[in-house]
Amino acid sequence: MDEDYYKTLEINKSAIAADIKKAYRCLALKFHPNSTKEAGSADRFSQLGEAYDVLSDPRKKATYDRFGLEGLKGGIPPEFGKGGAWSSKYAYHGEPEDTFIEFFGCDNPFAVFSENDVPLQFVGLQPVVVKTQDPPVEKDLELSLDELFLGCTKKIKIYRNVMNEAGLSSVKDKILSIDVNPGWKEGTRIVFSKEGDQLGPNSIPADIVFIVRQKPHPLFERQGDDLINQTLISLEMALTGFSVNVRTIDGRLIDIPINDIVHTRYRKVVPGEGMPLFQDPSQRGDLIIHFDIQFPEKLSADRKHLIKKALK
The missing domain is CATH 1.10.287.110 (DnaJ domain)
Structure with missing residues (x-):
């Protein structure tokens, strides 16, 4: 039909x-x-x-x-x-x-x-x-980037008004369990149907909705399924090449050779080292490294001459 x-x-x-x-x-x-x-x-x-x-x-x-x-x-x-x-x-x-x-x-x-x-x-x-149902009650669920990467279980105690058959109201507590799946993103909504307050004998308890809020991470910024890392290098390294050691979000230390000349728009993409994909956690986004080039504050006349000579 x-x-x-x-x-x-x-x-x-x-x-x-x-x-x-x-x-x-x-x-x-x-x-x-x-x-x-x-x-x-x-x-x-x-x-x-x-x-x-x-x-x-x-x-x-x-x-x-x-x-x-x-x-x-x-x-x-x-x-x-x-x-x-x-x-x-x-x-x-x-x-x-x-x-x-x-x-x-x-x-x-x-x-x-x-x-x-x-x-x-x-x-x-x-x-x-x-009977009518009250609007859903929304609550923030703050999660670290590590918890969103690995997945976890969060136990949350709530207090709510309930009414018995005689119409008498009382406050009861309850533990809600949330299984966080790897790859969940900011704004993911988890709904617990009719777990909110019952405000009257003719009202249906409201739904409780938890909304994922991601905490800041000291090393990575998340963009979709990718992770952004900011690394400081010298001007010499930017021009002559180097290797950078990066600690991944799951604790591994990887060595990444950089043989290109690093300019202000240069990005190094490391495939498969980002966040797990929610639809398929066996697949992951990318790690993208941005470089901050530290320029010398002063140069002597001799050094300037040598640089000019080297760059001709």
Whole structure:
């Protein structure tokens, strides 16, 4: 089926959250199996469940609006993803009744039947309390470049308000575990669904979202999957050649011969010594060495003469 979720809910793309809820409420009641036995109503009811599941979720809706059904169900192309956090494929759970129950709070909000068990018109329906979810709570997850290179597990204690069946609130703590994968980048988002505060009996606990923030490193600057190293050399070395010893991020000392004349725009690229690629940690970016040339502060007349003679 080539779905158009907006057409399914009979709304346009400018519809806001309240419009989406209103459209689903009316159509789900109309096409619910307990409401009608018309041919095709079961399929339409299932389509409504999937459309609402996507358009009521800001992240799914944003993915669908930008990349269409192919991007939503097939996964966002790697060049648009942020460390893979948005690249997971969407699949509807296939239970429109579950979507209906979650929306209305019960499985049959119009349980008014005649003696022959034929559903009557929806007259005098009792108001249904619709639970809403608070906006996600975002927290920074500070990681060193070494942790992003090797991967690690971070344990984070959170405190949150929870409510029991009687509506009484209490504060409880919980340990969240985050498995950091090698190659994660700045801005990678890790979502813990419904682990935030529950602020009222009719509210759904907010999601907690951790956002990767990379700490500065004393030797390397990261650019994508590459690592940049800055090395100081003398003017003599720049002109006559030399070898430079560089300590890699995983602790190895490598000797790199430089036989070229080093100028201000010169860069030495060492393949495969950068960060691991998130999609394939066995592959790595490059190490790129930039050189700062230290010029002498003063030169005697004799030295200037010798330099001029050597450079002719």
